[in-house]
Amino acid sequence: MIKKQAASTHDVRSPRNDGAAARMSDVARVARVSLMTVSRVLREPDKVLDVTRERVDAAIRQTGYVHNALAGGLRSQGRTKVVAAVVPSVRNSLFAGTLQGLADALRADGLRLALGDSDYSKAEETALIRAFLSLRPSGLVVHDAIRSTALRSVLARAAIPVVEVGDLSRRPFDLAVSYSNRLAAATMTRHLLERGYRRIGFVSLSPRLTRRALERLTGFETALREAGLEPDPELIAEAQPGFAEGGRTLVELVARRARPADAVFFAGDVHGIGAILEARRQGWDVPGKVAIAAFDDVEIAPEITPALTCLRIPRYEIGFEAGRRIIARLHGDPDESTRAVDLGFRLIVRAST
Amino acid sequence: MIKKQAASTHDVRSPRNDGAAARMSDVARVARVSLMTVSRVLREPDKVLDVTRERVDAAIRQTGYVHNALAGGLRSQGRTKVVAAVVPSVRNSLFAGTLQGLADALRADGLRLALGDSDYSKAEETALIRAFLSLRPSGLVVHDAIRSTALRSVLARAAIPVVEVGDLSRRPFDLAVSYSNRLAAATMTRHLLERGYRRIGFVSLSPRLTRRALERLTGFETALREAGLEPDPELIAEAQPGFAEGGRTLVELVARRARPADAVFFAGDVHGIGAILEARRQGWDVPGKVAIAAFDDVEIAPEITPALTCLRIPRYEIGFEAGRRIIARLHGDPDESTRAVDLGFRLIVRAST
DNA sequence: CTCGTCGATGTTAACGTTACCAGACAACAG
DNA sequence: CTGTTGTCTGGTAACGTTAACATCGACGAG
CATH class of the missing domain: 3.40.50.2300 (Response regulator)
Incomplete structure (x- = not known):
């Protein structure tokens, strides 16, 4: 009596797909296990016998199989990792x-x-x-x-x-x-007020570009008003991104105003660094002629001379x-x-x- | 005789799936078209009649449908955009x-x-x-x-x-x-040689960290040998990432060597900037006491004093x-x-x- | 008036994986 | 020796989309 061998899916049914990217069924065929076992090796290896897992791992390496997150994600929660x-x-x-x-x-x-x-x-x-x-x-x-x-x-x-x-x-x-951008800007402004500065300039990217600029401006103005000062529109400027713009706006607020700024708070980008460099080019004493503060503690801030006062955001x-x-x-x-x-x-x- | 209405898939068959993310079939039901028409509106809108497309677009907005690239990519070439x-x-x-x-x-x-x-x-x-x-x-x-x-x-x-x-x-x-990192490094080295520097130092990130550092070192050494000079291991240093490391290595090659460097080529990271800042702190004349060159044209390189000679990579x-x-x-x-x-x-x- | 063509839309069967359940078999208690 | 439990593995039906083909009118040529 010939015992009919039980046909199982991992026998010969799935066609070899040479050349194309390996699928899970290719790995299964090489490892002589079912599709499901391969799937388990990849997601919950503990549930698979050691010897089986090793065979599957070898087959994965041999076939160069890369998991298909499209298919996997589609079937499971519908999420990818x-x-x-x-x-x-x-x-x-x-x-x-x-x-x-x-x-x-x-x-x-x-x-x-x-x-x-x-x-x-x-x-x-x-x-x-x-x-x-x-x-x-x-x-x-x-x-x-x-x-x-x-x-x-x-x-x-x-x-x-x-x-x-x-x-x-x-x-x-x-x-x-x-x-809080608002609170941070207010804190820096209060620091400048405590130091005795009264004509404080404010430079940031356009509030139209990013909401954060507006928050910072609000914080700045709030702190000024708390101290009984009215923000002077002449001392508020917008800058494009980039070092150079910091220098340009510094000159604008210090040298092109009837009543110049005695401190400038640069609330965006790397303007503070550019301002320090420009001040040195102009031969201005910082903070003697004008104090400079910046929002972000960029890497170079402590290295430059004079080192730049700023806020450190974690x-x-x-x-x-x-x-x-x-x-x-x-x-x-x-x-x-x-x-x-x-x-x-x-x-x-x-x-x- | 009652005319039996032709049943089409987009009638009622697909269950409404409230709450969950909308599927294409939800859009199809709302727009009263078939699934395929929705799919076409998204991928080849020209092939759909204007009135139909507008109905589908409205349904997409109404349902808040977001295309599922998992399913789409799986079925088509197997690629996502x-x-x-x-x-x-x-x-x-x-x-x-x-x-x-x-x-x-x-x-x-x-x-x-x-x-x-x-x-x-x-x-x-x-x-x-x-x-x-x-x-x-x-x-x-x-x-x-x-x-x-x-x-x-x-x-x-x-x-x-x-x-x-x-x-x-x-x-x-x-x-x-x-x-070519090698060619670029060689070009900078030749520039320094032409300027008359002979004790040229070389600082980069560890060649073990990135292959590019090794390529640059090779270019540096090749150019030296072309000029009949043998690279001095005393003048080759590795630095960690960061401005400060540029300063540290500059001091090392200039002040801690029996025969100090008369120029240093910083081939990685922002070390060149750090070196310029350090030189100024030390009161060293650049390029009088030591010339400084860097690999990359970072934004601040032309702003700093003295402005930094470097390579510009497009x-x-x-x-x-x-x-x-x-x-x-x-x-x-x-x-x-x-x-x-x-x-x-x-x-x-x-x-x- | 018929037939072929064309444009718009619909139907069906995959794509490759995993959730769910079923089967096989070993170990062990009674 | 039987029944029960537990561990490992396998079969099958989805997941939501699109390629390929099918259908259905409308329209113009012959």
Whole structure:
């Protein structure tokens, strides 16, 4: 009597697909196991016998198999193990610290970061977020606040953790990990007032370009009014990105005004550094003739002469905490009560004020 | 006689899925068309009648539908409209120019950039590339050369355009758009030799950290030997990333050597800037006591005093051309003959040499 | 008046993976 | 020797989209 051999799927049924990228069934055939066993080796290796797992691992190496997150994500929750992040500009190294923290936090949970650059355009930001959402990421981090209602409703349906990291002034859409631009700017302004400066200039990127510039301006004006001073429109200027613009606006506020500034607070980009360099070119004493303060503690700020007074934003920590919150949410951990986390800032007083 | 109404799929068959993210079938139901028509509106709108398209567009807005690239990519070529890029560090603004160019070029073709950061780790780079490949991108841009054989075979099977942008010294794995680190370093070294410097120091990141450092060192040594000089190991130093390290190594090569350097070529990171700042702190005349040259034309290089002599790498153009090549390849355009494109560099001579 | 063509829309069957359940078999208690 | 439990592995049906083909009128040539 001939015993009929039980036919199982992993016998010969799946056609060899030479040349093309290996699929899970190719690995299964080589390892002489079923598809499901390969799938398990990749996702829950503990549930597979050691010898089997080794055979499968060898087959994976042999075939050069790369997991297909499209198929996998489609079938399971509909999510991929990617967190998307959108920043206004990757050229600006300030955002880089946050991204580093974020990537580090996510790595611990096997999540990867996919980064996009909106180039300070709201339309591009929306398009980018939609493009990323189409990849069904596990989470989203945005540097700007979510404002458009279209975006809000799309994100609400996506049902993924969304973290805003650029400012803390509004009620967050979902989660926020950040600092208060308004409070930080007010703190620096008070510092300048305490030092005795009264004609304080303010330079930032255009408030039309980014909401943060407006928040900082508001903080600046509030602090002045607290001290009984009325902000002088003559001493408020906008600058384009880049070192050189810091120098240009410094000269404008100090040398081209009937009543010149005795201090200038550079609230955006790397303008503070450019201003220090320009002051030296002009032969101006800093802070004797004019004090200079900046918003961000860029790497070169303590190295330059005179060293630059500035605010230190815990950028790395913001990114890291954002990542932690996303992971916690994905694991279904009870919400850590607060949806908005304020990581604060520090005033670093150096020689320039 | 009651005429039986023809039953079509878009009647009532698909269950309403309230709350959950909208699917294409939800849009189809709302717009009273079939699934395929919705799909066509999204991908080839010309093939759909205007009135129909408008109905579908309205339904898309109403439902808040977001395309599912997982399902779409899975069914079609198995690709998503994303190009993945992997750089050693997003903190380093030098890579940012290339990424900007890349993103700009890709945008023209409806492609998005997804960026990852390997943190200068080969293992992490490989893991990151695998993770991105699992999302089935349309192309891949890597800053470092593809070296490991495991990665090479995986990428070969992926059958997507791969562009290396960090160096041009090796035969590219697939495509390369870059410049020659060796030639650039040699050019700067010859410039210093022409100026009459003979004890030229060389500072870079560890050649173990990145292949590019080794290429630059080789170019430096080659140029010296051409001029009949033997490189002095006493004048070759490694530095960690960061401004401060530039200052430290400058002091080391100038003040801690029996026969001090009369010029130092900083081949990595922002060390050149740090060195200029340190020289001023020390009260050293630049270039009188020691000349300082740097590899990269960072934004601040012309602003500082003395302005820094350096090499200008066309970073934006490299990114843009890399994007163009990827798009051309995806469209099946005949290979523009050359697989390796050399976009060169320029020597910018300023006051520091 | 018929037939072929063309443009707009619809139907069906995949794409490669994983959730869910079922089967096989070993170990062990009674 | 039987029944029960537990561990490992396998079969099958989705997930939401699109390629390929099918259908259905309208329209013009012959």
